Amino acid sequence: MAAFLYSTELLARRSLSVDTFEADFSRPSGFDFTAGQRIRLVHGALVRDYSLANAPDDEALTLCIRRVTTGRLSPLLSLVPVGTAFAFSGPHGYFVYRPSVRPAVFVATGTGIAPFAAMARSGVEGFSLLHGVRQAGECYYAALLRSRARRYIACLSRKAPSGTATFRGRVTDYLAAHLEPGPYDFYLCGRGDMVRDATWIVDERFAGSMVYSEIYY
Numbered sequence: 001m002a003a004f005l006y007s008t009e010l011l012a013r014r015s016l017s018v019d020t021f022e023a024d025f026s027r028p029s030g031f032d033f034t035a036g037q038r039i040r041l042v043h044g045a046l047v048r049d050y051s052l053a054n055a056p057d058d059e060a061l062t063l064c065i066r067r068v069t070t071g072r073l074s075p076l077l078s079l080v081p082v083g084t085a086f087a088f089s090g091p092h093g094y095f096v097y098r099p100s101v102r103p104a105v106f107v108a109t110g111t112g113i114a115p116f117a118a119m120a121r122s123g124v125e126g127f128s129l130l131h132g133v134r135q136a137g138e139c140y141y142a143a144l145l146r147s148r149a150r151r152y153i154a155c156l157s158r159k160a161p162s163g164t165a166t167f168r169g170r171v172t173d174y175l176a177a178h179l180e181p182g183p184y185d186f187y188l189c190g191r192g193d194m195v196r197d198a199t200w201i202v203d204e205r206f207a208g209s210m211v212y213s214e215i216y217y
Contacts, residue, residue: 003192006031009109010077010084013058017138019067020111022053023077024060025086032056033091035118036214041073043086048073049092051189053114053141055121064114088133097124097190102185102210104151107126107171107198110134111192116189117141120148128179132171132194134158170196176205183208190216 011024033039036119040053048071054062066107069080097104097119104127106116113131120141125148131139132155139154146152155174167174175198186202187194192215202209 002074006087006088006090008061008086009083010080012082013078016064016140019159020138020140021065021067021078023063023065025063025088027059027061031061031090034096035122035124036089036096037093038069038095039088039090042089042157043073043076043084045074046073051093051095051112051114051118052091053117053121055118056123063116064111068112074162086115092216095212097187098185098212100185100210102183102208103128105179105184105186107175107186107188107190107194108208109171109194109217110138111140112190112214113145114189115138115214116187117144119177120144126150129153130155130167130171130174132157132190136166170194172201175201179186179206181205186211188213192217 004056006023006028011026014022033056035056038049040049048189050063053064065074065077067074070075095115106127106129110131127149128151129145130148130153135158155171157165184206188198195213199211203209
């Protein structure tokens with residue numbers, strides 16, 4: 001196993017939905033990152049990559065975690081007491097915001113919203129954002145993202161409550177039928193099938209666009 005440079009400990013945990021929570025970790029001296037990057041969290045033989053959801057100048061490191069019963073690390077993270085020690089390496093990845101003349105379109109599914117929360121907290125604004133989740137209660141960071149976005153659209157796979165301003169369907173359905181033609185910078189973060197299908201749609205409908213992606217496993 002590669003050497004891990006930083007030690008940290010769990011500071012707090014907050015529920016976001018039935019199976020998703022935030023976890024705050026202490027920030028080691030000298031650790032810096034760019035919004036959108038991730039860390040590789042380690043506990044014993046358990047290793048898992050997580051995108052950081054906090055701003056680069058925040059005191060704590062915040063992860064948005066979905067508890068998966070068969071997961072490598074999330075069940076433990078949902079149960080261990082505050083103060084539990086971990087290690088991590090990083091920052092990893094190149095999924096960072098790149099200003100350009102093209103409008104930015106952020107597309108996320110589930111906890112793939114985490115790097116976009118970090119970008120919004122770092123001052124990025126004026127983007128369009130599609131967040132694909134099952135129901136309205138899983139629209140993590142909606143208030144933050146609405147405050148920074150030019151357009152925020154929750155794409156729900158289940159029926160929304162009456163009066164809720166949302167789109168019923170997948171993020172790819174919205175891209176295929178509702179996003180205005182033109183060149184964009186697309187930032188895709190979430191399940192591999194979403195990233196694949198969205199990339200196909202971009203190739204077919206949005207000539208001159210750029211695509212940046214991060215797959216969540």
